[in-house]
Each structure stands twice: as C-alpha cells, then as structure tokens.
Amino acid sequence: MQQPPETFFNVEDFVPELREIFAQPPLQPRQTVLAAIPIKNPDEHSGLVLPAGMERRSISLTDGREFWFWETDSLRSLFRGDRQPPVLGDYPEAYNDSFILFDLHVLEICKFFGDRRDAEMKEIYSSLRRRPDGRSLGFVHDYLWQAAALVLGTRPLSQAEFEAIMERLERSCRTFEMDPTSRNYAAALRQSLGQAGNY
Numbered sequence: 001m002q003q004p005p006e007t008f009f010n011v012e013d014f015v016p017e018l019r020e021i022f023a024q025p026p027l028q029p030r031q032t033v034l035a036a037i038p039i040k041n042p043d044e045h046s047g048l049v050l051p052a053g054m055e056r057r058s059i060s061l062t063d064g065r066e067f068w069f070w071e072t073d074s075l076r077s078l079f080r081g082d083r084q085p086p087v088l089g090d091y092p093e094a095y096n097d098s099f100i101l102f103d104l105h106v107l108e109i110c111k112f113f114g115d116r117r118d119a120e121m122k123e124i125y126s127s128l129r130r131r132p133d134g135r136s137l138g139f140v141h142d143y144l145w146q147a148a149a150l151v152l153g154t155r156p157l158s159q160a161e162f163e164a165i166m167e168r169l170e171r172s173c174r175t176f177e178m179d180p181t182s183r184n185y186a187a188a189l190r191q192s193l194g195q196a197g198n199y
Contacts, residue, residue, distance in 0.1 A: 008032050008097065011153055015078060018153045021068050028063070034108055035146040036060040036067065048122060057141040070153070075132035075162075078152035085164035095165055098151050102169060103189050105147035109140060115186035122173035128158060129166035137142065 003086050009027060011019055027033065061068045072078065073085055110116060123139045127134055128148055136142050152162065176184035 008101075013154060013156055015080075015153045017072070018070060018191040021070055025066050027068075031063040032104065033061050033063050033068075033150070034105055035143065035150055036062045037109060037112055037143060039112065041042075044061045046169040052144050054139060056136065056145045061150065070149075072149050072153065075128075075148055075152060076159070078149060079159040079162060080156040081153075081158045082093055083158045083161055085158075085161045088164055095157075095161070098155055098157070098165055100193070101151050102144070103193055105144060106133055106186065106192060107189055109143055110186045110190075113140075115183040117180070118173050118177035118182045118185045119180055121185055122177060125166050125173060129163050129170065132162070133194070 008031070009029060010028060011022060011029075014022065038060070044102055057071055057073060059070045059072065061070060088094060095159070106116070120140065124137060127137055127141065129146065132148070136145075148162075151157070151165075157165075172188075173185045176182065176188060178184060
C-alpha cells in the first residue's frame, strides 16, 4: 500500500505567493494539505452531499484544522522550468508525491459525492493535459483543477512534466475502464491509499 511521504511538503519549493500564505499559521511539514470541497448546507445531509458553487481560481486549502486561501489565475502561470520527464511506466516512481496528491483529492471527492466513473476521470485528466485552463467540464473538473494548482504551486514542475503526469493518470483510468459506467479507478485508489487517508 502506498503511503504519503513523511514530509509531504517542502515550503522552499512553493511559489512565492503560497510561501507567504503558509507563513501564518505556519504549515506543519508532516501535514497533508488538500483543496477544501465547498458543500451546500453540510449539516442537512446524512449521506452523499451536494456541491456548492465553485470559482475554481479561489482555492481554500486545509489540513483538516487550519484554512488558507489562495487565488491563482491559471495553471499555465504555475509551470516552472523546462525539464523533460522520464518515461512513466506501469509503476512510476518519478513524481510519486504528485500522483499521491492527485489520488488523495480524487478519494476526497468520492467520499462526499460517490465514486466517479472511470470515463469521467479519464476525460478530466485528458482535458487538464491538453487544455490546462480550458472551459469547465463541471464541479469535479474544477476541483481537480484546484488539485493541479496545488501540485504545481508546491512542486517545481515544467509543462512537459505536468503533461506527463496527466497522461499517466489518464492511462490509469483507461486501464480500469471496463464500460461507460465502471468505477474501478476510484476503487483501486481506495485499496491503495485507503488506510493512509482514512477512505
């Protein structure tokens, strides 16, 4: 089973705006920070809940206790450098922490809104790869756009590296997709990361 690294975030790698935002309250190195999910009337729901409206550029980040608020214009503005990625095979170790951060966001949204279809996730990853700042495909796409912003804001990744990560995630969804309604990708993530993230 995959486990998040002991020190998941290195503030030295953050873009300047995030470094400033996480100065108060300071980010604890062993904490995992995720984009928070806006929920309509959270106290009125006992099962799955309804998403509240989301402006994807306004990102609420949380470690489960504290909140930080960040505005970013685009994913493209967060690309750094021009490094080329290695070939990402069936069990890619390069960018492992970036993959885990995306996986945790997928499990977070599945926890509140039910497992997403493999086809939906494949389309979202494909869109983020080909048109990082393209039109919204809906709430889940906007939330994963925010997850992508967090990955790019906390890790110095080039456009080529980001595209390779998205392509590998897209390929995972394609591998698990058995039919238009299958939800095997989410189930596989839960098995892999479930105990680490309490999913």
